[in-house]
Amino acid sequence: MQKLQCISPIDNRVYVERPLATEYEIQNALSGAQGAQQHWRQVPVSERAALVRAAVKNLQQKKTQLAEEICWQMGRPIQYAGGEIDGLAERALYMADLAESAQGPLGDIPLPEKSGFTRFIRREPLGTSFVIAPWNYPYLTAINAIAPAILAGNSVILKHSAQTPLCAEQLVAAFTEAGLPPGVFQYLHLDHRDAEQVLINGGVQHVAFTGSVAGGAAVESAAAGRFLSVGLELGGKDPAYVRADADLEYAVASIVDGAFFNSGQSCCGIERAYVHESLFDEFVQRATALIREYRLGRSDEQSTTLGPLVRASAADFVRDQIDEALAQGAQAHIDDGDFALDQRGSAYMAPQLLTSVNHNMRVMSEESFGPVLGVMPVADDGEALALMNDSEYGLTAAIYSADAEAALALGDQLQTGTVFLNRCDYLDPALAWTGVKNSGRGCTLSGVGFEHLTRPKSFHFRLEP
Template identity: 85%
Template sequence: MQKLQCISPVDDRVYVERPLATEYEIQNALNSAQGAQLSWKQVPIGERAALVRAAVKHLQQKKADLAREICWQMGRPIAFAGGEIDGLAERALTMAELAELSGGPLSDIPLPEKVGFKRFIRREPLGTVFVIAPWNYPYLTAINAVVPALLAGNSVLLKHSTQTPLCAERLTEAFRDAGLPEGVFQYLHLDHRDAEQVIINGSVQHIAFTGSVAGGAAIEAAAAGRFVSLGLELGGKDPAYVREDADLEYAVASIVDGAFFNSGQSCCGIERLYVHHTLFDEFVQRAVALIRQYRLGPPDHEGTTLGPLVRASAADFVRDQIDEAVAQGAQPHIDGGEFELDRRGSAYMAPQLLTNVNHNMRVMNEESFGPLLGAMSVADDKEALALMNDSEYGLTAAIYSADPEAALALGDKLQTGTVFLNRCDYLDPALAWTGIKKSGRGCTLSGVGFEHLTRPKSFHFKLVP
């Protein structure tokens, strides 16, 4: 029997081992999901929302245990791991509220009255939604698709990363304990080949994938010719721009956190920074001082503020980017020797800020997904805008300024899915979460997100006297 193993980045030992689903188990799950969805879509939206709220309550009650599991599965410091359950609750409860709104995103769409006719558009669930979730924010990324899909009347199959298999189990347990009917929400532990086969041959109508650009391309190839809908939330190389009128102290604190939280392993973390030339030197000085306050260590220790990357190879990938940039003239501002555990071949990696960088360097054009920030001085808004848009990604972009109108004018020209002012690295569940270019396509969260989990069905009745 084939098994998956979660190797903990904390100590490189096997933390979780699970058998992979057999062919029979996969087909049984698909059949069960298909059958259960026919009944589930008839359940009133208010009852669906109540079950979501009950499941969230179950998860919140287990917050401490779930935080410990997050810490050991993917390495987030225990001091911050529980915050993911708070974020899950915010997103799930917001989506439940939106689903219940009269005239909201799941309501029938009325048309102007026409004598002798009754006409309206109903939002029909797609069927079975296959959610493929990553390890970096294992609950938040999964809940973005799982909860809206369930609220819309779909059944859900969840395949989680082999790095975070317990998250799939805990989510389905919470919904089961809340009273969700059998078959409506299931998980499957799958390898890449079997996940691909579910897309090619399975009875799923929507695939929601969060992961790499290469992974997204593989999903599109597998789904080709099936005419199913796809939601792809892929990579990012997200920029921030500090204008001349920004609150410098605030901007430094916000951007440093946005770049280094979760060891930089966030698709919408800040990886590129552009600072107005009049503020650049002071910004760098303040940022370096703040970065040096991080405590790199075992994530299960309360004093740790920077944990390991998910695996040593991921850390070495970022180290290679840094070494190459330095060889090309970049200036590093952090001495890795200040962080005792930092060494090549280890998942424990010191944070780094680089200046004297340019867009010919991989650190400024290739996703790093680690504790690394490249910073450039810019002359004005025009130069900043050109550099921010000079990327094959387009997930989020952050502006720091005291002038909302100037920020709006810039934001209208930014090629991105979300524009932030004076914040970064955050998903407001009432807003559409989407990307352009190689950051993906489709949308989750907000009322708009439901449109990708339903299809319009028109009713055109001629009333005969």
């Protein structure tokens, strides 16, 4: 029997081992999801929302346990891990409230009166949603797709990352304990081939994938010709721009946190910064001092503020980017020797800030997904805009400025899914979470996100023949 193994980045031991689903179990899950959805779609939205709220409460009650599991599975420092459950609650509860609101995204769409006719558009669930979730924010990214799919009347099959299998089990358990009918929400531990076969062989009507560009391309290829609704969230190389009028102390603290939280393993983390030349030297000085305050250590130690990357190969990938940039003339501002656990071949990696960088360097163009930040000076808004848009990605972009009008003018020209002013690395559930270019397509969260989980059906009734 094939097995899934989660190797903890803390100590490289096997933390979780699970058998992969058999072909019979996969087909049984798909059949169960299809049958359950036919009943679930008839359940009033208010009852669906109540079940989502109850599931959230179940997860909140297990916050300490879930935080410890996150820590050991993917390496987030224990002092921060529980915050993910708080974020899950915020998003799921917002979507539950939105779903059952009178003018919400699941109600009928009325049309102007026409004498002798009744006309409206009804939103129908798609069927079964296949959610493929990543390890870096294992509850937050999953709930973005799971909660609205269930609220809209779909059934859900969750395939979580092999690095975070307990998250799938805990999510399904929380909904089951809340009273969700059997078959509406299930998980399957699958390898890539079996996940691909689920898409190819049918049985699902929607797929929500969060992961790499290569993974997204594989999903699109597997779904080709099946006319599925496909949502792809594929990461980014997100920029920040510090204008001359910015609050520098605040901007430094926000950008450093956005770049190094979760060891830089965030799709919307800041990976490149452009600072007005009048503030550049002070920005680098302040940022370097702040980065040096991080404590690299085991994720299960309360004093740790920077944990290991998910695996040693991921850390070495970032190290290679940095080494290549240094060979091309970049300047490093952090001494790796100040972080005792840092060494090549280890998941424990020191943070780094680089200057004298340019867009010919991989560290400024290729997604790093690690604790490194490249910083460049710019002369004005025009230069900053050109550099921010010079990327194959477009997930978020952050502007730091006291001038909201100028930021809005810049934002209108930025090729990105979200524009921030004076903040970064955050998802507001009231706003559409989407990307452009290689950051993907489709949308989750907000009322717009529900549109990707339903199809319109038009009703045109002539009242008298």
